[in-house]
Every structure is written in structure tokens, then in C-alpha cells.
Amino acid sequence: MPDQRKTGPLPGAQQPPADAFELDDEDVLDAMRQIPGYLDISTEDFRAIYRLAHAHARQRLLRGLRAAELMRTGIRPLAPDSSLHDAAECLVQQGLKALPVVAADGSVAGMLTENDFLGCLGVRSVLDLLLRLDAAAPADVARCRDARVSALMSAPAICVAEQARAPEMLRAFRRHAGRSMPVIDADGRLRGLLLRKDLLHAAHLDDVGA
Amino acid sequence: MSLRRSCSRYFSKWRGTTRGSPPRVSSAEVLWSWVGAFVGIALVTWLNTRWFSGTDAGLLIGSLGASAVLVYGAARSPLAQPRNLVGGHVLSALVGVGCWQLLGHWPGVAELLAPGLAVASAIALMHLTRTLHPPGGATALIAVIGSEDIHAAGLWYVLIPAGLGPTLLLGVALVVNNLPATRRYPETWW
Structure with a gap:
């Protein structure tokens, strides 16, 4: 058995990050x-x-990573005055769980997520919804369907700039619970959608044991 | 920090930080180290007897034996690379000769101070020039505590043996260390 004696830091050596993979x-x-x-x-x-x-x-x-290189482009954002029903269709068609809401002047007004829909129905999660399916009041569902996107979206949305590097992107994700966020240009216009999983994948965090 | 904690921290370093030294090398490595060292030192000895018989200020000095350990026994070591091998000996010889020239005229002072000054300054200079080569310390020391022949040689000592000796070992190292598939030399020239 190797003697796994605890060793102190090397004199004069800079303290390494605590999460580094340990070799014995x-x-x-x-x-x-x-x-x-x-x-x-x-x-x-x-x-x-x-x-x-x-x-x-x-x-x-x-x-080396920048938001502009990682973001998904060509997504169709939501309008503040569309109904939640249309918004839900838009989300389903694009295979996303959240979409930015873009105002008439092109600026990002907010973010509408699946959770906002669940909140409107008075449940905490999809499983919660399934459990209460029988008890769901048709009036609640109808009210949600007809509600406007602007009434339910999270605003203001936490965005990152196109030029943002990995530390800024990570900080922005830490500031909210969402799995994606809008990427904007210098004028605040939507340029794309940054998905947390795309960032994690590109950062090779698994390869370096972070 | 309290004195007691400082002391315990200080003495904890005495215990060492690492368990075990590097593993033993293979028998083939042992053989190649032997062959390199034998050829290298034999070559220097042969040239020494041909060119410098009768004088102590020749080509063969003790510190070359130490260089052979590094160049043939630990050829991958940064301490064994050509810059260190030749640079370390030459600069240390300069320091050693300089110390003797400076202090040699003062009997008593020279014997007491010159050896320490030569070795310590040689180490400092090798550090500063990135030519650290442990046998250089011996080359500096020999310049000071060596025979009258060596003292009389003056700056020639820097050229022969301190310049030529390591260069011969380097030539043999290039030939021998690159013969086996598992060895290579140097890692870097400069």
C-alpha cells in the first residue's frame, strides 16, 4: 500500500486550486x-x-471562448404581445425551453421560460403538473393560454455581450437559474441564444477535471 | 504567527515532503551509463597523458568525474544539458581563478576565505546565467585549493581543463547517449 502521507505545500510554491485532480x-x-x-x-x-x-x-x-462563437443563431424570438399559446408553440417548434422576448425597437425585453408557464398554472414543475392533472381548473388553463407574453416573462433578462469571455458567461449563468440566455450586441439587440450546455461542452471542463 | 507555530512549521520541513526517491533504472540503462562514463573519462585521461604528462594543471580534474555522473547517468536532467555542462565549468573556473587572484596574496585569509567565496559565487553566477551544473562548484574549488601548477596556470585554467574537458565529455555524450533507442541527448542545447 502506498503511504498516502499528507504533505504540506511546497515551500515557495504558489498554492494550487483546491479542485485539481490529486496524484499520489x-x-x-x-x-x-x-x-x-x-x-x-x-x-x-x-x-x-x-x-x-x-x-x-x-x-x-x-x-479562447467568446459568446458570439458559442451562441445559437437563427432562433425566432417572442414578441411581448403574443399570447402564451402562440409562445408555447414557438418554443415547442424550436425545441427550446426558453426564448428571449424582443420588443418592437429590437431590444431584449425579457426571457420567457417553461417555468413561467408552470408558474402561471400554479405548479412548481412538470411532475407537479402531472400529479395535479385531474385537479386542474379549466378556467386557469384558459387564462394562461390567453395571457400575454409580456405579463409573464422574466424582465429584465440577464444577457451577455457578444464579446463576453468564459468567466463573464459563467458569472452571468450564476446570476440566474436559467439554462440559456440572450446574447446581445453593443446596441442591446438580440444576436443569438447561449445555452449553458453549449458552454459546458465547449469549455472541455470534463477534460481538465474542473 | 506565534513563535511556537513558526518553529513547528519550520521543523516539519525537516521530515521531508516526499516518500521514496525515483525508481531504480533498468539494467540496460546502468550499462549505457557505464559505457558513456568509461569512454568519456578514458578519452580525457588519454589526451591528458599525451599532452600534459608531468604537470598537475592538465586536462583531468576531479570535477569531470561528477560531470560524468550527470551527463551519462542522468542525461535528461536540466543540469546535464550542454549549456550547463560547458557553461557551468567555464564560469565556475573564472570565479575560482578570480578568487585566487584576488585573495591568493594574503596568506591565512586566502586559505580560510577563498574556498567558500569561490564555491558560493560560482553557484550564484551559474544560477544567474541558467548554467547550474553541480560539478562547477568543484571546478571553482579546485582553482583555489589546487596545486601550485594550477595556481600558476591562471586564466589558462578556464580554457584547459575547464573548457576543453567538459567539451570532450559532451562529444562522447552525443555519440554514446544517442546509440540506444531509449536514450537521447541533449534535451536542449542552449
């Missing part, structure tokens, strides 16, 4: 055995280099 001595020694020739590096030095290089690689992978 046996991992490093095994790798060294596979490289012919004498390597004059201690396992602790190797670990320190690995941690810092790992953090650097993560920065490099994140730094």
Missing part, C-alpha cells in the same frame, strides 16, 4: 518507471508542476 506518489513513480533513464525530480515537485500546469491549461481552454 505511486501514480508519479509508476509513470517515472515507464520512462527510461534517470529522472531527477521528486514526486512532490512533479505534483506541484502538474497542479500549476493543470490550472494553466484550464485557463487557456477557457480564455
Whole structure:
């Protein structure tokens, strides 16, 4: 059994991020055995280099990303005065769970999500809705169907600029519970929709163990 | 921070941070290290007896044995690369000769101070020039504590042995270390 002695930080070494994947001595020694020739590096030095290089690689992978390159374009946004019924159709057709609401002047007025529909029906989730299907009052459903998008949308919408880089995108996602958000240009006009899953996929966060 | 905590933190470093040293190399590696070191030192010895028989200020100095450990026994080490091998010896020799020229005229002071000053300054200069090569410390020391022949050689010591000796070891390392498929030398020239 390898002796998994707890070791302190290397004197003078910058403290690495706590989430870095930890290698134990046996991992490093095994790798060294596979490289012919004498390597004059201690396992602790190797670990320190690995941690810092790992953090650097993560920065490099994140730094190159911009919202404009990740966003989905060609989406049809909602109008503030359309009915929820039309809005629901629009969402279903595009296979999305949320859509930006764009005002007549082209600015992003808000965001309408599936949750806004559920809230209108007085339930907390789709499962909640299923459980209460029998009890749903037809009057509530009709009221929701005819309501205007502007009455239910979340406004103002949290948006990111086209030029936003990964840290800004991550910060923006942390500010709300949504899974997507509008990407806007300098004039506040809608340019596309940034999906959280697209950001996670592009950031290779799984590859670098973040 | 309290004194007690500072002390315990300080002495905890004495325990070491790492378990175990690097693993033993394969027997083939041992053999190639042996072959390289034998050819390298034998070549320097042969040239020394041909060119410098009868004087102690020749081509063969003790620090070359230490260089052989690095260049043939740990060829991947940053300490064993050509810049370090030749640069480390030459700069350290300069420092050593300089220390003797500076302090050698003061009996008593020279014996006490010059060795430490030479080795410490050689290390500092090698650090500053990115040429750290441990045997360089010995080359600086030999310039100071060596024989009268070495003291008399003056700056020639920088050229022979400190310049030529490591260059010969480098030539042998290029030939021998690149023969086996599992070895390569150098990692970097400069």
C-alpha cells in the first residue's frame, strides 16, 4: 500500500486550486518507471508542476471562448404581445425551453421560460403538473393560454455581450437559474441564444477535471 | 504567527515532503551509463597523458568525474544539458581563478576565505546565467585549493581543463547517449 502521507505545500510554491485532480506518489513513480533513464525530480515537485500546469491549461481552454462563437443563431424570438399559446408553440417548434422576448425597437425585453408557464398554472414543475392533472381548473388553463407574453416573462433578462469571455458567461449563468440566455450586441439587440450546455461542452471542463 | 507555530512549521520541513526517491533504472540503462562514463573519462585521461604528462594543471580534474555522473547517468536532467555542462565549468573556473587572484596574496585569509567565496559565487553566477551544473562548484574549488601548477596556470585554467574537458565529455555524450533507442541527448542545447 502506498503511504498516502499528507504533505504540506511546497515551500515557495504558489498554492494550487483546491479542485485539481490529486496524484499520489505511486501514480508519479509508476509513470517515472515507464520512462527510461534517470529522472531527477521528486514526486512532490512533479505534483506541484502538474497542479500549476493543470490550472494553466484550464485557463487557456477557457480564455479562447467568446459568446458570439458559442451562441445559437437563427432562433425566432417572442414578441411581448403574443399570447402564451402562440409562445408555447414557438418554443415547442424550436425545441427550446426558453426564448428571449424582443420588443418592437429590437431590444431584449425579457426571457420567457417553461417555468413561467408552470408558474402561471400554479405548479412548481412538470411532475407537479402531472400529479395535479385531474385537479386542474379549466378556467386557469384558459387564462394562461390567453395571457400575454409580456405579463409573464422574466424582465429584465440577464444577457451577455457578444464579446463576453468564459468567466463573464459563467458569472452571468450564476446570476440566474436559467439554462440559456440572450446574447446581445453593443446596441442591446438580440444576436443569438447561449445555452449553458453549449458552454459546458465547449469549455472541455470534463477534460481538465474542473 | 506565534513563535511556537513558526518553529513547528519550520521543523516539519525537516521530515521531508516526499516518500521514496525515483525508481531504480533498468539494467540496460546502468550499462549505457557505464559505457558513456568509461569512454568519456578514458578519452580525457588519454589526451591528458599525451599532452600534459608531468604537470598537475592538465586536462583531468576531479570535477569531470561528477560531470560524468550527470551527463551519462542522468542525461535528461536540466543540469546535464550542454549549456550547463560547458557553461557551468567555464564560469565556475573564472570565479575560482578570480578568487585566487584576488585573495591568493594574503596568506591565512586566502586559505580560510577563498574556498567558500569561490564555491558560493560560482553557484550564484551559474544560477544567474541558467548554467547550474553541480560539478562547477568543484571546478571553482579546485582553482583555489589546487596545486601550485594550477595556481600558476591562471586564466589558462578556464580554457584547459575547464573548457576543453567538459567539451570532450559532451562529444562522447552525443555519440554514446544517442546509440540506444531509449536514450537521447541533449534535451536542449542552449
